[in-house]
Structures are given as structure tokens and as C-alpha cells.
Amino acid sequence: MMTSFVGRDSELDAVGRALEEHRLVTLTGSGGIGKSRLALRAAEEVRGAYADGAWWADLSHLYDDRLFTATVSDALGLLDHNPRAPIDALSEWLAGRRVLLVLDCCERVLDACWELVTELLAAAPNLTVLATSRQPLSVRGEHCIEVAPLSTGDDEGGSDEAVRLFRERCATDVPDAPLDSPEAAETISRICRRLEGIPLAVELACARLRENSLDEIAERLTSRLDTLVDDTIWPKRHRALRTAIGWSHELCAPLERLVWARLSVFHGPVDEADARSVCAGGPLGADEIPTILERLADQSVVQRDGARFRMLDTVREYGALWRHELGEQHALAERHAAHFAGIVEQAEAGWLTDRQVAWYNRISDSHADVRAALDHLFTHDADTAVEMAGRTGLFWPCCGHLHESRDYLERALKLDTPQGPSRTRALWALGITLTLQGDHQTALRVGEQCALAAQQDGTPESVLFAAHTLGLTHLMTGNPQDAYDVSEHALSTCASTPPTGAPQLCCLVIRAFALSALGRLDEAHEKATSLRRLSHEYGEHWARSYADHQLAFINLLQGRPHEAEIHARAMLTSKHNLNDNLGIALGLDLLTGANAAQGNGVEAARTSGTGHAYWRMLGHPNRGTPELSEIRDQWEQQARKAAGDTAYDTAYHRALTDDAEHGLAHALQGHAGP
Structure with a gap:
């Protein structure tokens, strides 16, 4: 920020x-x-x-x-x-x-x-x-x-950008500071010259005005800590920056310095709960951390970002040097990894609840730290690494992190760990990732490995995970009967009323898609309606969005375009909340069909253009289950007939080249959930 x-x-x-x-x-x-x-x-x-x-x-x-x-x-x-x-x-x-x-x-x-x-x-x-x-x-x-430092007015007639920055930050952060006298103006100029006009150094010095006078700042701008600073990080010609950072560090209270050092283990923004979990210990109590974070923010050591805190790269590097001096690198890395392994575990447990969207956002916000935690675990705790990697399967593929998901899952499965539900879950997550990448042959092989592993585990969860990855691969390769058979067998074998876990809802989605692809529309409508009702009771959005997809698709095929439009918009709302661009692309295709079937040719063209923009983000001009390809062509012909070729092409290309988020916002207008 x-x-x-x-x-x-x-x-x-x-x-x-x-x-x-x-x-x-x-x-x-x-x-x-x-x-x-x-x-x-x-x-x-x-x-x-x-x-x-x-x-x-x-x-x-x-x-x-x-x-x-x-x-x-x-x-x-x-x-x-x-x-x-x-x-x-x-x-x-x-x-x-x-x-x-x-x-x-x-x-x-x-x-x-x-x-x-x-x-x-x-x-x-x-x-x-x-x-x-x-x-x-x-x-x-x-x-x-x-990039040179800000000017300090050293030259005759020169500007004083550093002084302007100092005063601007003071007006925001310390509005009551007495800065109007000629003496104050001279002292500010002296401070900025001492700091060589380096913006970060000026801001750190300004933050000290909460506790020090201008004269005290000017007098104490020296650091006894330069020997800890690597010249490759701050060259000697910019000694003022390390002076300012070192001086800010020196003026922090001992526990503030400890939090600064320990916060450097994070790679992205953190909230109070992250800091309490990872940074507490020894003389530092967890209850003290929120207050210390606020004090560090007041001193510009960290920056507030809503309810989270960010640390500038240069300041983090200084903290890491002190973490090294304290001898806490390994201990902090262990705590950091354990914390984010726990976050991913909580997220998986909260997936089938009304906190699902919040957990997707949490995992997304912590993406850099989740990756860092996995990297540490790969070399220090293989069992936890495999378990954690498998748990990302509900989140990373949905959010589009397919290359990272594949990379981490393949590395996890190469680790020497015993067969068990954690490895089976990791195989499931890899199979889903491969299918969504379009690597269907490899996905099928991994799915078969997952099924064998599930047989060895003998747990309902493993059986359902294996059925889901195999079923999805069958759907995407045009084999809906196989998808139906594998999902129906798993659901009947592992029946629980009502379904109590993520893998069961995943298999319910596969079964509904398979039924509609087989032309068993009334059965598909019944299963999708039941799935939507169940998802609504849990408050979750992922499975509900796919139930809405099926209900939109079936209503279109059965001549009810208005009902299809309602479900397509509901799907888009859920997928937008989940930041699932694949789901958004699928939903826009269905909304295009609903608009075309109702004679709204120009609107269908616009929605189609936005949908195509999303498909291009995904690396494919058109995707989804194979049976949609021919139907898309029919929808386009309907829309062209209603709008006329010229109007259709104009609306389509305008939407295709417009900002995709803007096009989605337009498509979502008038949403009323069924």
C-alpha cells in the first residue's frame, strides 16, 4: 500500500x-x-x-x-x-x-x-x-x-520536496505537532538534509514526532546499529536510510523490536491473529501484540491495510537481520508453517458452512505465506506437507492457481510418506488440477491411482474424493455415463443423510452434470434442486453455484429462459464471490443463452463478448463440458437473428475489448435469487 x-x-x-x-x-x-x-x-x-x-x-x-x-x-x-x-x-x-x-x-x-x-x-x-x-x-x-532522493533545497533556489513530504506526513499522522515557527522550519530542513531526502527515511523520522520533539529527532539521528546492515541491501552512499531505520529500531521499546524481528518471517499482509500465533513467546505475551502492532504502525514500521498490517520490503529486511541475530530463524519458520497449516485445516473444516466465501478470501489473502509454509514443511515435516497440500485442493484450483497447485502437489507426492487419507486427498487435488488444466490423460492416471489408494484407506471420504476426480475427468472428456456410474456408486456406497462433507457435495455436483449430459433432464433437475436446497441450508456457495448452473442449463433446454436467466445470475453472483473465473465464464455462457432465447439479441451479444474475455483469461477460447459447444452456436444464431449481424457484432466486440469486470457487473445487474 x-x-x-x-x-x-x-x-x-x-x-x-x-x-x-x-x-x-x-x-x-x-x-x-x-x-x-x-x-x-x-x-x-x-x-x-x-x-x-x-x-x-x-x-x-x-x-x-x-x-x-x-x-x-x-x-x-x-x-x-x-x-x-x-x-x-x-x-x-x-x-x-x-x-x-x-x-x-x-x-x-x-x-x-x-x-x-x-x-x-x-x-x-x-x-x-x-x-x-x-x-x-x-x-x-x-x-x-x-531514482534520486527527494530534493532538500541544498542548492540556491532549489526545491524542498523532502520538507514537503515531512510536512504532509505530519499533517496526516501528527496533526498537532508544532511545525509553524521559523525555528521548526529550519530544524525540519536540517532533518531532511541529514536523511539525504530519502522518502522512507523521512517518513520514519516523521513518525517519531509522536514521542519526540523536532530538536530531539535532529540531535539523535545517529545509529549505533550500522554494523548489522549488509551493504548489498543499503549501499554506503545511502547511509542515511540505514541510519533512519536503525534509529527507529533503537528507539522502539524492546518488545516492539522483538515483534518487528518476528514479523519479518511473514511474506504478505498479516492480521492480529497471525501475529499473535506466530510472534508470541518468551517475554512477549500474545495479548500484548495488538497494542504493539498499533504502536509500530504509528511509527511507520508497519502500514495499516484495513484490518491487516503490511511491512515494506526494506523494513522487513532489517527485521530479518535482527531475527538472525536473535537466532530465531528456524523456530519462527516452524511456528509460521504450523500456523498456516492450521489456517488451511480450519479453512477446509469451514468449507461446508456460511463462512465458505470468507475462507476463500482468507486463503487468497494469505497466498504468499501458505506457499512459504509448504516450502518449509517439504524439508522439515513431510507428513504435514502432504496433508496441507491436499487441503489446498478445495481452494487453489477454484481460485485459478493451477500451475502452483500442480507444482506443490507433485512435490508433495514425491515425498516419502506412508499411504493414507492425506496422500489420497493430495492425489484427488492433483487430479482435479490436471483436469482443469486440460491434461486429461495424466488426470485419468492420477484419478485411477487415487481410486486404488482409496480402496486401501477404506474410508468414505477417500472413496468420494476418488470418485469426484475420476467423475470430473470423465465429464470433461465426453464420457458422462462413466461420470454418472462412478459418482452414483460412491454416493450409494458412502451414503449419509444429509451429506456431511465436501467430497459428498462434490460427487453430487458430478452426478447432476452427468445426468443432464445424458439427456435425463427431469432426474437432473430433481437432483440439482435437491443439491441447491442442501447447499442453501449449509450457507455454502460452491456446490450451490453448480446446482444453479444445471438448473439454468436444464431450464434453457426445456424452454423456460426466464427461469434460466435467474439461475444463471445466481450462479454468477456465487462465482464472483468466490473469485472463480472458470465458473464466471460458464455462467456467462448460460446467461447468453437465456438472453438469446428471450429475444434479447444485443444483450446476448454483450454477455457473450464478456464471457469470451473470461475464457481468454483462462487460456481457452471456449471450454466447459463438450455438450455445450453445439448449443453455444445455436444461441449465437438466435441472438444474431434477433439483433441483426451488425448490431450483434458491435455489441460483442465492444464487450470483448472492454474491462471484463465491468462487463460482469453489467451482467449481474437485476439479479434476484430464486
Whole structure:
């Protein structure tokens, strides 16, 4: 989350001109100098020149390059449902687009950035990249702009951007501070000169005004902690930044310093519960942590982000140095991994409740830390790693993290752990992921392994998980009878009234889809209605959305387009809440059919264009179960007949090139749930 932006007019002009003349512009400079804020402001100012938008990829949470390309894909909204290499999907998606891609904190993954940017610039002639890094990417044709500190008015007639920043932050954070006297003005100038105009250093000093006077700040701007700072993080020419951070650290109370160090184990934003669970211990009680977090926020060590707290990359690095000095790296990593393994376990337990959407959001918000926890467990606790990886199967595939899901699940299943329900669940999650990627042959093989493992387990949950992954693969490969047989057998073998777990609802979804694909529409309608009622009782959205899908589809086939429209909108609402772009694409197809069947040709064209935009985000022009392909063509012909070819094409292409979220918002208007 960015804070103040002051001055930088000449730098903004320089970046704007450079982006007109060069396809790769890199803002270089040390940590805390303001590269990210300058890049963000520059992107906002020039985004109108890029027909397909400006996109921001934050790389600050990465600690290796294994998931770098997937992170960039996520930032672009490309949730590729395809087994090909992510870089190939990115190249294809960007090839015909005019895009500004901002890569922030490239020093984290410098070699990977070099490779990706080189390939993307070759594949996408209208792509422009704006990067921030502590050192150049060294890509051919790169234009570097070194970001200087804010001006401090040292030169005669010079501006005083650093002073403006200091005063602006004080007005926001310490509005009662006495800053109006000539003496105060001179002291502020002296502080800003001492800090060399480095924005982060100025902000940290300003935050001390809650507890110190201006004169005290000016007098005490020295650090006895420089020896702990690696010159590769803060070069000597920017000693003022490490002075300011070290001084802020020195002025913190002992427990505040301890929380600062321990918070550095996190890779993304944290809430109070995360901090209490991971950071408490020794002299630090859990009940003290909320107050300490607020004090650290007041001192600009962490930044408030709603109910969560973020730590700037440079400040986190300083905390990590102290964590090393304290000898707590391994202990904190263990606590961190145990905490997020517990979060994923709670999320799975809460899936079949009215907290389902909240748990999807929780797992999404904690994505970087869930990955870090798994990476730690892979080398320190194989059993927990396999268990945790399998539990992500209810969340990561739904949210589009298919490449990451496959990567982590395949690594988990290579670990030497005994057969049991945890491995079976991981096989299920991998099978689902492979099917959604379109790697059906591998998915079928994994599904068969899952079925054998389930037989060895002998538990109803394992049997149902295996039936779900096999059933989904059969559906997606045009074998609805096999899908029906495997799901019906599992449901009858493991019957419980009412269904009490996620795998049962998953199999109920497969059975309903299989029945409609087989043309047994009345049975499918009955099963989907029952499933929808059951899902509503639990308050969950995932299975309910697919029940609505089936009810929309069946009502269309049976000549009830208005009822189909209601269910399609209900499905879209649920899928939007879950951030499930595959489900949104499927729902938009059905809404297109409902509009076409009611003679709303232009609206059908618009909905179809938005749907196609979502399918392209997924890496496929059209997807879903095979029986939908021919029906889509029929819906288009109906819509063209109602609207006329010219009006249809105009509405379709406008929606296709418009912002997909805007198109979805339009499609959701007038929703009234059945």
C-alpha cells in the first residue's frame, strides 16, 4: 500500500518520455528511495496510451524464482487452464495486446526477470515493461533511470520536496505537532538534509514526532546499529536510510523490536491473529501484540491495510537481520508453517458452512505465506506437507492457481510418506488440477491411482474424493455415463443423510452434470434442486453455484429462459464471490443463452463478448463440458437473428475489448435469487 507522493515532477516527465521511446524502462536505486511509488504514479499517468491497460506485478513477496512467472500471470489476470509452460501462455496472451506491464522489486528474482522480459518483448511487439530494481535487468535495449532522493533545497533556489513530504506526513499522522515557527522550519530542513531526502527515511523520522520533539529527532539521528546492515541491501552512499531505520529500531521499546524481528518471517499482509500465533513467546505475551502492532504502525514500521498490517520490503529486511541475530530463524519458520497449516485445516473444516466465501478470501489473502509454509514443511515435516497440500485442493484450483497447485502437489507426492487419507486427498487435488488444466490423460492416471489408494484407506471420504476426480475427468472428456456410474456408486456406497462433507457435495455436483449430459433432464433437475436446497441450508456457495448452473442449463433446454436467466445470475453472483473465473465464464455462457432465447439479441451479444474475455483469461477460447459447444452456436444464431449481424457484432466486440469486470457487473445487474 503506497503512502505519500510528493514532487518528482521531473522524474515523472523523464519516465513518461522514456516509455514513449523504449520498450523496457527500469527505475533503479536503493531500497526506500521511492522507486515503487514513482512507477505507480507514472503508470497511472500514461495508462491511457495502452489500449489493454497497465498491470502491476508485485514481486516483493517472492523468495525464489520458481513461481515468478505464475505471479506475473496472476497480476495480468491470466489464470491459464492449460498444462503448457506459463511463459508460453503469457507470450501468447500478450502477443496481440498493447499493455504496460509494471514489474516491482525485480531484484528479488533478477535472473528470472531477465529471461521473462527478454522472451515477452520478443513475443509481444506492443508490450512495454516498466521495472523497478536495485540493479539493472541487463536486458538488451533496456533504458535505466536512477531514482534520486527527494530534493532538500541544498542548492540556491532549489526545491524542498523532502520538507514537503515531512510536512504532509505530519499533517496526516501528527496533526498537532508544532511545525509553524521559523525555528521548526529550519530544524525540519536540517532533518531532511541529514536523511539525504530519502522518502522512507523521512517518513520514519516523521513518525517519531509522536514521542519526540523536532530538536530531539535532529540531535539523535545517529545509529549505533550500522554494523548489522549488509551493504548489498543499503549501499554506503545511502547511509542515511540505514541510519533512519536503525534509529527507529533503537528507539522502539524492546518488545516492539522483538515483534518487528518476528514479523519479518511473514511474506504478505498479516492480521492480529497471525501475529499473535506466530510472534508470541518468551517475554512477549500474545495479548500484548495488538497494542504493539498499533504502536509500530504509528511509527511507520508497519502500514495499516484495513484490518491487516503490511511491512515494506526494506523494513522487513532489517527485521530479518535482527531475527538472525536473535537466532530465531528456524523456530519462527516452524511456528509460521504450523500456523498456516492450521489456517488451511480450519479453512477446509469451514468449507461446508456460511463462512465458505470468507475462507476463500482468507486463503487468497494469505497466498504468499501458505506457499512459504509448504516450502518449509517439504524439508522439515513431510507428513504435514502432504496433508496441507491436499487441503489446498478445495481452494487453489477454484481460485485459478493451477500451475502452483500442480507444482506443490507433485512435490508433495514425491515425498516419502506412508499411504493414507492425506496422500489420497493430495492425489484427488492433483487430479482435479490436471483436469482443469486440460491434461486429461495424466488426470485419468492420477484419478485411477487415487481410486486404488482409496480402496486401501477404506474410508468414505477417500472413496468420494476418488470418485469426484475420476467423475470430473470423465465429464470433461465426453464420457458422462462413466461420470454418472462412478459418482452414483460412491454416493450409494458412502451414503449419509444429509451429506456431511465436501467430497459428498462434490460427487453430487458430478452426478447432476452427468445426468443432464445424458439427456435425463427431469432426474437432473430433481437432483440439482435437491443439491441447491442442501447447499442453501449449509450457507455454502460452491456446490450451490453448480446446482444453479444445471438448473439454468436444464431450464434453457426445456424452454423456460426466464427461469434460466435467474439461475444463471445466481450462479454468477456465487462465482464472483468466490473469485472463480472458470465458473464466471460458464455462467456467462448460460446467461447468453437465456438472453438469446428471450429475444434479447444485443444483450446476448454483450454477455457473450464478456464471457469470451473470461475464457481468454483462462487460456481457452471456449471450454466447459463438450455438450455445450453445439448449443453455444445455436444461441449465437438466435441472438444474431434477433439483433441483426451488425448490431450483434458491435455489441460483442465492444464487450470483448472492454474491462471484463465491468462487463460482469453489467451482467449481474437485476439479479434476484430464486
